[in-house]
Every structure is written in C-alpha cells, then in structure tokens.
Amino acid sequence: MTVDSSESNEIGEDNMLREKVQADSIPTELNSQDSTKEVSESMETKDExxxxxxxxxLKKKVIKEGEDGTRPNKRDICKLKVVCEVNGEIVEEKDDFMIQLGDMEVVQGLDLTISLMDKDEIAEVYVDPRFGYGDQPEEKIPPNSVLKYIVELKEIIFEPIIETLSVSERLKMSNVKRDRGNFWYNRKKMTYAIHCYRRALEYLVSTNQDDQEDSHNGNTILESCMKVKNNLTAALMKTEAYDAALENVEDVLSHQPQNLKALYRKGQILKQKGEYAKAHAIFLEVQKLEPSMTSLQSELVYLEDKIAKEQESEKMLYAKMLGRVNNSKSKKIKVENKYKIAKGILWTLVGGTSTALVGILIHKFVS
Structure with a gap:
C-alpha cells in the first residue's frame, strides 16, 4: 500500500503557475552561472x-540589502527567485516561485533562511546536505550534495483566511500540501510528511456552504479529506504512532466503510498493537472485498498462530487463577522425580557395596 498520489486539475494549474518564468521581470544577468557572479560583484555586498x-x-550572506524590518512570518506566502547550484552547475532556476513559509515546500535549510530575509533582499545561501536533500538524490542533484542558492525575496503576502476561500481554491491549496507530503513520505522524512498532511487537512474542514458546492462537484472536499487522512495514517504508522493512526483511519472508514487502503491499514495497526483477533477479522473483510490480494494469506496465517497461542496462554492463566492446574501431571512429575532420586541412591549403594567386596577379596588373596 502506498500513499495516494492522484492530482486534481487545480494541482496541474498550480504547478504551471509556479514553474512559469516571467522573463520581463528577471534581471538577464541571473540567467547564467558566469553572469550571476558578475551581478553578485556589482551589487552592494557584505563580506561576512x-x-x-x-x-x-547553514550560512547566509547578503548580496543586496532589502527593506529593513520586513522579514516574513511563518505561514506567510513568499514570492521568490531561486537559482540553485551544485558543484558550480545550475541545477534549478525558478522565478515568481510561491511557497508558504514553514510548510516544507522547499528544503529545510532554505525554508529557515528565507525567514531571516527582508523583502527585496538578495542573498547567497550555503546548505549542507543535512538540511538539503541528504543522502537521497533529487533530479539533477546527486546524494550528499552541498547546495548553493542565490535567493531573492520578491514579495510577502499574508496567509489568506481559509474560510474566505472558495472550494476550488481550498482544494488547490490542500493538494499542494498533500503532494508535498507525498514528496517527503517517499524520501522517508515522516515528520515533514505528517506536518504537510495536517496542513492539507486544515483547508478541508467542511461548512454548510461547502456541502452546497460539493453537491455540484462530486463531494470533492470529502473525497480529498479521505485521501489526505489515508496518507496521514500511513505516515503515522511509520513513526509507530499507532493510536493517532487508528483515529485517522477510523474516521475514513466512518465515511467510506469499504475503503480498501483504510481497512488494510487498520488491520496492520491492530496487529502492531497486539489486537490479533480484531486484526484477523479486518483482514478477512479485506479478503472478501479483494480476493486477489495474495499478501493477505500470510497475514492471516500469522494472526491465526498468534491467536492460538494467546488462547492457550489464557487457558493456563485461568486454570491457575481457579486453582485447577492439572494435578495428575504435577503428581506424575513428582513421582518421576522421586523415582530418579531413589534410582540414583540405589546405584550409589550398589557401587559402594561392590567396591567393598572387591577390597575384601583382594585383601584375602594378597595376604
């Protein structure tokens, strides 16, 4: 089972907007590596x-000062120009790139640095692999790469009030958060993934107006919410937060009782919590809905063995509590132990007697 990676039309439009380069607003000097150096040298520079x-x-050097006292706050939307280099080669270049600060929409090192920039500031940023892409490769970026950024903070926009957004706008924002959560999930950064999924859910709280709009949009708010909660469940399971994961998956099943991903994950959660009988019942339900799922058979065999052992242990425990331990077995064990002891004593006596007789005979013949 994997996290849901389906995308809405709104996501496609949003990616096009974020990737679009508006050449008329970009200084042509920043379009190549060599000219970037020339611009850096010509601008007001701080050496430290x-x-x-x-x-x-994680280090930052100001290339061009911005407006003093205009640093963005967490959740502000920042419009950026970003050029990223690895080993002197430009691997990423974006303009009018929109991110929401603190929502892990860029690597952690860059997210932290932007919060220390003023509007219109241009800075050079050094990011160690630990705060970049780590030991996993990204497109055009090898594992364990040091990242060098030239960043311009072009505009700061306050986070919109969610309740004022239309359903389509909220779905678009939620999908951006969910997709970023999927990105971090696939990179095994579960803390980041969980944060992104929870942020995605904030845009999917239903209202009466939503219910009216949903009647014309195929319950898109509810469906999107169930997808995010399923993905959140998977991430929480990876961190062994089973109680929180179970709460999420139960909510999904309350709206979609035959959601296969939710049912399967519920079975896995119950198994991890040691509730083997309940897990077995859930997996049987999944098997009825999806008989071709071959992995279920091994799960069922494992759980049946665990259930049998639990039942045997419970029988013994109840017997001890009620003083009904099998006395015949205990008596038999005591008799066998007594027999072994008596047998040992007998052989000891026989051995001692034999030794004495041999000694007497030797003494007679020698003397």
Missing part, C-alpha cells in the same frame, strides 16, 4: 557570512 545554526551547516 551569517552562521545561522552555529555549526557551519
């Missing part, structure tokens, strides 16, 4: 690096 974390793994 800011060591943001104090360990040399």
């Amino acid at each position: 690096w800011m060591d943001i974390l104090g360990n040399g793994q």
Whole structure:
C-alpha cells in the first residue's frame, strides 16, 4: 500500500503557475552561472557570512540589502527567485516561485533562511546536505550534495483566511500540501510528511456552504479529506504512532466503510498493537472485498498462530487463577522425580557395596 498520489486539475494549474518564468521581470544577468557572479560583484555586498545554526551547516550572506524590518512570518506566502547550484552547475532556476513559509515546500535549510530575509533582499545561501536533500538524490542533484542558492525575496503576502476561500481554491491549496507530503513520505522524512498532511487537512474542514458546492462537484472536499487522512495514517504508522493512526483511519472508514487502503491499514495497526483477533477479522473483510490480494494469506496465517497461542496462554492463566492446574501431571512429575532420586541412591549403594567386596577379596588373596 502506498500513499495516494492522484492530482486534481487545480494541482496541474498550480504547478504551471509556479514553474512559469516571467522573463520581463528577471534581471538577464541571473540567467547564467558566469553572469550571476558578475551581478553578485556589482551589487552592494557584505563580506561576512551569517552562521545561522552555529555549526557551519547553514550560512547566509547578503548580496543586496532589502527593506529593513520586513522579514516574513511563518505561514506567510513568499514570492521568490531561486537559482540553485551544485558543484558550480545550475541545477534549478525558478522565478515568481510561491511557497508558504514553514510548510516544507522547499528544503529545510532554505525554508529557515528565507525567514531571516527582508523583502527585496538578495542573498547567497550555503546548505549542507543535512538540511538539503541528504543522502537521497533529487533530479539533477546527486546524494550528499552541498547546495548553493542565490535567493531573492520578491514579495510577502499574508496567509489568506481559509474560510474566505472558495472550494476550488481550498482544494488547490490542500493538494499542494498533500503532494508535498507525498514528496517527503517517499524520501522517508515522516515528520515533514505528517506536518504537510495536517496542513492539507486544515483547508478541508467542511461548512454548510461547502456541502452546497460539493453537491455540484462530486463531494470533492470529502473525497480529498479521505485521501489526505489515508496518507496521514500511513505516515503515522511509520513513526509507530499507532493510536493517532487508528483515529485517522477510523474516521475514513466512518465515511467510506469499504475503503480498501483504510481497512488494510487498520488491520496492520491492530496487529502492531497486539489486537490479533480484531486484526484477523479486518483482514478477512479485506479478503472478501479483494480476493486477489495474495499478501493477505500470510497475514492471516500469522494472526491465526498468534491467536492460538494467546488462547492457550489464557487457558493456563485461568486454570491457575481457579486453582485447577492439572494435578495428575504435577503428581506424575513428582513421582518421576522421586523415582530418579531413589534410582540414583540405589546405584550409589550398589557401587559402594561392590567396591567393598572387591577390597575384601583382594585383601584375602594378597595376604
């Protein structure tokens, strides 16, 4: 079972907007590596690096000052121009790139740095692999790469009030968060994935107006909410937060009782919690809905063995509690132990007697 990666039309439009390059608003000097250096040298420059974390793994140097006192806050929407280099080669270049600060829509190092920039500031940013893409490759970026960014913070927009957004706008925002959650899930960064999924859900709280609009849109709010909760369940399971995962999956099943992903994950959660009989019943239900799922057979065999052992242990426990331990077995064990002891004593006596007789005979013949 994998996280849901389906995308709405709104997501496609949003990606096109974020990827679109408006050449008329981009200084042509930033379009190549060599010219980037020329622009950096011609602009007002500060020689000192800011060591943001104090360990040399995330550093920022101002190339061009921005408006003093205009740093963005968490959840503000920031419009950026970003050029990323790895080993002197440009691997990413985006303009009018929109992110919501604090929502892990860029690598952690860049997200932290943007919060320390002023509007219209241009900065050079050094990001250690730990706060970049780590030991996993990204498109055009090898594992364990140091990232060098030239970032311009072009505009800061306050986060819109969710209740004022239309259903389509909220779905678009939610899908962006969900897709980013899927990105971090696939990179095994579960803390980031969980954050993104929870943010996606904030845009999917239903209202009466939503219910009216949903009647014309195929219950899109509810369906999107169930997809996000299914994905959130998977991420929570990876962190062994089984109680929280069970709460999410139960909510999905309350609206969609035959949701296969939700049922299967519920069975896995119950198994991990040691509730083997309940897990077995859930997997049987999944098997009825999807007989071709071959992995269920091994799950069922495993659970049946666990259930049998639990039942045997319970029988023994109840017997002890009621003083009904099998006395015949215990008596038999005691008799066998007594027999072994007596047999040992007998052989000891026989051996001692034999030794004495041999000694007497030797003494007679020698003397």
